[in-house]
Amino acid sequence: MDRIPILKMGSFLLVTIQVDLYDRLALTLENDLITMVSRTGAKGVLIDISAVSIVDSFMGRILGNIASMSRIMDAETVVVGMQPAVAITLVELGLTLQGVHTALDVEKGMELLHSKIGITDEPEEDEEGPDDSND
Amino acid sequence: MNTTAQILQNNIQKILDIWMQNQLADASLRDDLISNEELRRQSEELLSGLARATASGNVENIYAPEYEPVTEILSDISITRARQGFSPRETGMYVLSLKQAISQVLEEQLSDKPETLYKELLKLNLLLDNLSVITFETFIKGREEVILRQTDEISEISTPVIRVWEGILALPIIGTLDSARTQVVMENLLQEIVNTGSSIAILDISGVPAVDSLVAQHLIKTVSATRLMGAECIISGIRAEIAQTIVHLGIDLSNIKTKASLANALQLAFSMRNVEVRKINKNTGISLTR
Numbered sequence: 393m394d395r396i397p398i399l400k401m402g403s404f405l406l407v408t409i410q411v412d413l414y415d416r417l418a419l420t421l422e423n424d425l426i427t428m429v430s431r432t433g434a435k436g437v438l439i440d441i442s443a444v445s446i447v448d449s450f451m452g453r454i455l456g457n458i459a460s461m462s463r464i465m466d467a468e469t470v471v472v473g474m475q476p477a478v479a480i481t482l483v484e485l486g487l488t489l490q491g492v493h494t495a496l497d498v499e500k501g502m503e504l505l506h507s508k509i510g511i512t513d514e515p516e517e518d519e520e521g522p523d524d525s526n527d
Numbered sequence: 528m529n530t531t532a533q534i535l536q537n538n539i540q541k542i543l544d545i546w547m548q549n550q551l552a553d554a555s556l557r558d559d560l561i562s563n564e565e566l567r568r569q570s571e572e573l574l575s576g577l578a579r580a581t582a583s584g585n586v587e588n589i590y591a592p593e594y595e596p597v598t599e600i601l602s603d604i605s606i607t608r609a610r611q612g613f614s615p616r617e618t619g620m621y622v623l624s625l626k627q628a629i630s631q632v633l634e635e636q637l638s639d640k641p642e643t644l645y646k647e648l649l650k651l652n653l654l655l656d657n658l659s660v661i662t663f664e665t666f667i668k669g670r671e672e673v674i675l676r677q678t679d680e681i682s683e684i685s686t687p688v689i690r691v692w693e694g695i696l697a698l699p700i701i702g703t704l705d706s707a708r709t710q711v712v713m714e715n716l717l718q719e720i721v722n723t724g725s726s727i728a729i730l731d732i733s734g735v736p737a738v739d740s741l742v743a744q745h746l747i748k749t750v751s752a753t754r755l756m757g758a759e760c761i762i763s764g765i766r767a768e769i770a771q772t773i774v775h776l777g778i779d780l781s782n783i784k785t786k787a788s789l790a791n792a793l794q795l796a797f798s799m800r801n802v803e804v805r806k807i808n809k810n811t812g813i814s815l816t817r
Contacts, residue, residue, distance in 0.1 A: 475721075480717065482752075484748075496724055
């Protein structure tokens with residue numbers, strides 16, 4: 393069965409969705425991601441959906457769910473690289489993804505996560521956590 | 528060949544003279560839009576076309592092939608007049624004054640045969656009424672073409688996305704926002720955000736005449752879509768009356784950044800991007816530091 397890889401980068405989790413999501417895959421992702429957040433104690437989740445060209449209400453809800461669940465577990469969610477057509481569709485569906493942070497690309501998303509969590513150092517950190525994390 | 532056709536053929540110069548006289552005497556003559564020589568040339572062309580068409584013996588059916596040249600000339604004339612800005616009355620009177628001229632000549636020629644005169648006048652009336660209907664149809668068609676072209680032009684030029692600074696886009700909206708335009712505005716803006724990698728978009732609505740709940744909803748949609756893309760949206764150019772309407776309608780814009788003027792919005796955008804604008808003392812130029 394297909395799985396979307398979840399990469400750990402320092403205290404963040406990075407997910408790049410390169411295929412069109414179908415419902416089962418999205419549910420598996422939600423499950424895997426939350427398990428990963430709880431196991432690694434990640435402070436941020438970055439989801440890159442720049443390759444996703446089709447989105448439906450279910451997919452929108454899953455994104456919202458992931459954000460809400462992560463927030464409860466003290467991790468911020470950033471969705472990056474949304475296509476214009478996808479954004480318009482979500483707005484027309486009435487899903488404005490309240491509570492989800494967004495950024496134009498992975499780089500800006502990383503910057504945003506750093507500023508949200510209060511890390512001022514550069515992202516390349518081999519240490520397991522930032523020394524001045526204020527949580 | 529019937530009587531009207533014959534009279535028309537024989538008196539073409541006379542009719543033209545009377546017609547021109549009528550047209551020149553008319554108060555609605557537009558010598559600012561068309562010269563007398565041009566008017567005479569047009570009239571002569573139409574009249575000789577009409578004489579040729581009636582010579583076939585057909586004075587009833589203007590949709591017959593022999594009338595094609597006449598309707599063509601007439602359509603040309605009225606379309607040109609529509610573009611030149613003639614009023615419908617002026618264009619209509621053009622053909623109707625021809626009727627007057629021909630009637631006058633017919634009356635002179637057939638004064639001793641009232642019965643024939645009556646019949647011929649009836650036919651003539653019918654024929655020229657039909658021609659004036661064609662004139663009107665093409666006149667309105669010409670006007671509609673003008674309107675259509677202008678509509679296209681307006682929608683083309685009305686949604687420019689301007690890059691005002693690195694990472695800052697501005698979109699001045701001019702005219703009423705309806706669903707179709709919102710769609711175009713939104714698509715253009717989002718595409719431009721992707722193309723330029725801008726993180727701030729300023730929506731200036733100082734050119735929007737009125738904001739009702741529908742327009743506000745369109746604005747909120749655009750802002751939400753921009754936010755989903757990962758960019759911030761600032762709405763600027765909110766006039767006093769627009770602010771009043773928005774509050775009276777109970778529209779909630781509290782989670783959207785709004786500024787009164789484009790300058791204020793730009794200032795906010797600069798501070799969001801950590802850009803500073805300041806004056807240099809030595810010369811009066813502006814230094815921009817990032």
